[in-house]
């Protein structure tokens with residue numbers, strides 16, 4: 001029977017069942033005990049003129065350079081042995097090309113309410129975003145996880161934008177129109193401010209296959 005909201009590849013209920021404390025209380029408790037708890041939550045996406053991100057379960061464009069930037073960003077860690085928790089909605093994971101896996105330095109987590117077993121290419125399955133946060137911020141994974149990268153789609157982007165630990169949005173501006181059926185959620189650009197000269201992120205407009213695009217980072221101002 002499906003009892004836990006977290007399923008590890010080949011294992012059920014790997015974590016103790018915390019009695020749903022608010023995240024803040026949990027952070028305070030774990031910090032007192034010396035645990036490294038709070039993890040930055042970062043979104044990464046590419047969106048076209050009307051903020052479209054997908055069509056028929058796929059990316060609407062083919063921009064290998066942009067995809068390489070995405071890959072480099074989510075796989076970067078500060079020290080050997082550290083890993084990023086990369087969070088996929090079920091459709092995004094299943095539509096990602098096979099050739100992308102395994103992702104270096106990444107633990108793949110898929111979100112789904114329907115699935116009852118960890119699908120191929122994922123290490124963990126969670127039924128809700130709260131379980132993702134607990135998994136990353138409590139032992140044992142809190143010792144390994146550096147950043148929670150949210151890879152979409154719309155629902156998980158929305159939830160992560162609203163989370164207090166969310167500090168950055170990497171949002172490539174695809175400077176063209178594409179027919180899309182999935183969209184990046186609206187966010188407050190007075191709260192998340194566009195950065196200039198953000199480390200590791202080229203400011204110049206790029207062009208590939210006749211399509212112009214620009215990497216952008218939005219940072220949450222305190």
Ligand SMILES: NC(=O)c1ccc[n+]([C@@H]2O[C@H](COP(=O)([O-])OP(=O)(O)OC[C@H]3O[C@@H](n4cnc5c(N)ncnc54)[C@H](OP(=O)(O)O)[C@@H]3O)[C@@H](O)[C@H]2O)c1
Nearest residue numbers: 045046054057058059089090091092112113114152153154
């Ligand atoms: N341009 C970009 O940067 C970018 C990035 C990501 C995705 N995309 C595109 O966007 C499209 C996919 O996005 P999408 O929004 O349609 O689907 P999605 O988020 O990838 O998958 C939706 C499914 O994920 C599960 N899910 C999502 N949030 C959940 C939550 N908080 N709790 C539990 N389960 C959750 C549910 O699965 P169940 O139905 O199994 O319960 C839901 O039906 C594709 O076209 C993809 O190519 C583009």
